[in-house]
Amino acid sequence: MTRIVKVETFLVPPRWLFVRIETAGGIVGWGEATCEGRSETVRTAVEQLSEVLIGADALRIEDHWQVMSKGSFYRGGPILASAVSGLDQALWDIAGKHFNTPVHQLLGGHVRDRIRAYGWVGGDEPGEVAESIQAQLDVGLTAVKMNASGRMSLVASVAEIDGVVRRVAAAREVLGEHRDVAVDFHGRFTLANARRVAPLLEPYRPFFLEEPVVPENTHLLREFTRSTTTPVATGERLYSRQEFLPALQAGIAVAQPDLSHAGGITEVRKIAALAEVYDVQLAPHCPLGPLALAACLQVGFATPNYLIQEQSIGIHYNQGAEVLDYVLDKGPLKFVDGHFERLLGPGLGIDIDERAVRDADKRGHAWRGPVWRHADGSFAEW
Structure with a gap:
């Protein structure tokens, strides 16, 4: 009943990326994989990582983290880590709901x-x-x-x-x-x-x-x-x-x-x-x-x-x-x-308004951080 059957992402204003995982037993877990200014790229990463989750037991959180983080020869960086983060949060949300207790x-x-x-x-x-x-x-x-x-x-x-x-x-x-x-x-x-x-x-x-x-x-x-x-x-x-x-x-x-x-x-x-x-x-x-x-x-x-x-x-x-x-x-x-x-x-202890999230995803967002320059025209840290 905790077998994962669906992974979805939602690009919602103002600048966030939500992740939704659903199990065969109907438990839904939510997470946030936002990477400010790069959330569309993370969305693709989440879709790729879902290949290792669909059909698997949602309660094997540590094993999923290991495979998602280390299963490719190339590891690390904000894009992959953000994708893993959102999925990991959603898996913990499922576990808490399965056992009817807060994650903590x-x-x-x-x-x-x-x-x-x-x-x-x-x-x-x-x-x-x-x-x-x-x-x-x-x-x-x-x-x-x-x-x-x-x-x-x-x-x-x-x-x-x-x-x-x-x-x-x-x-x-x-x-x-x-x-x-x-x-x-x-x-x-x-x-x-x-x-x-x-x-x-x-x-x-x-x-x-x-x-x-x-x-x-x-x-x-x-x-x-x-x-x-x-x-x-x-x-x-x-x-x-x-x-x-x-x-x-x-x-x-x-x-x-x-x-x-x-x-x-x-x-x-x-x-x-x-x-x-x-x-x-x-x-x-x-x-x-x-x-x-x-x-x-x-x-x-x-x-x-x-x-x-x-x-x-x-x-x-x-x-x-x-x-x-x-x-x-x-x-x-x-x-x-x-x-x-x-x-x-x-x-996670909160109830997401799924209708609001799905409606917001239709609008989406393309948030970007500003690019600053010094007086001489060279790049400046924001």
């Missing part, structure tokens, strides 16, 4: 009753900081994350450096002493710029500094972590335990795997266990949809070293649809005193 119960049971959430507040432009933060406080959140800057020169000017400090100072003024601001360098900084700016931010006590260098320069992370007392976070563009290992060895304090990019629930649980060995906390990247968020929370409720959860309710990327538009009961994903309460429903 299958992962060993809950270690906490609620998970703190933070919201994204921009920060590219100084004028938007205070107003954006206040809007997040008004919905009950106690932590926010902001970009440190917009486009950054390879060797930053005095004005650029001072602009970063002014933005973070403005955030601290609004938040006071009992709420937190994380500062995202977003891979826009060279190592030299990051090392110059980090000490200047220490008086404002950032919650963490995120992605100070691009992921292909993980070998430079140790130089940065040694230059600041502020906790350092990275990982949204790392896709496996093996890719996280050098970052952990470099002294990061917060690991940020994305449940829709880093192999789904199966792999992120293993990343969390590896991070625990290095006294590193988990704060998964999730500016995505309701399924990615629910998958994160299921892992979080069963993971001891889970710090906080990013979420995208109300984020500026969500044009044309919102996180809660595709769920039938919005209650489980509502904020309670800046937290998500433990999800109690079976599987």
Whole structure:
């Protein structure tokens, strides 16, 4: 009855890719395989991977993960890992529904009753900081994350450096002493710029500094972590335990795997266990949809070293649809005193509005990230 009979994908606004797996017994599992700006490519990858799933037992999750991730001679990368992630989430959703229990119960049971959430507040432009933060406080959140800057020169000017400090100072003024601001360098900084700016931010006590260098320069992370007392976070563009290992060895304090990019629930649980060995906390990247968020929370409720959860309710990327538009009961994903309460429903713990998803897929989307350039016309990191 748990034999897989159908795998479907849905490209839904604003920029998400949902996966639906159905069993012979009529159990339906949902997952999210979104890869921002490349979801159409991931859709093709999901269709290829479905060849190894159709006719198989949905409950053999670990074996499916192994075959999907390693069954081809060429492995890894965001496209394959995102496809595996969405399918893996859907398989865990099926397992929870089959046993009539939340996924976190299958992962060993809950270690906490609620998970703190933070919201994204921009920060590219100084004028938007205070107003954006206040809007997040008004919905009950106690932590926010902001970009440190917009486009950054390879060797930053005095004005650029001072602009970063002014933005973070403005955030601290609004938040006071009992709420937190994380500062995202977003891979826009060279190592030299990051090392110059980090000490200047220490008086404002950032919650963490995120992605100070691009992921292909993980070998430079140790130089940065040694230059600041502020906790350092990275990982949204790392896709496996093996890719996280050098970052952990470099002294990061917060690991940020994305449940829709880093192999789904199966792999992120293993990343969390590896991070625990290095006294590193988990704060998964999730500016995505309701399924990615629910998958994160299921892992979080069963993971001891889970710090906080990013979420995208109300984020500026969500044009044309919102996180809660595709769920039938919005209650489980509502904020309670800046937290998500433990999800109690079976599987991922949310019920997808299938009609809304199918209708949205007819519209589809072709979301792309912006391409930035420096003043001389050369490529700039976004």
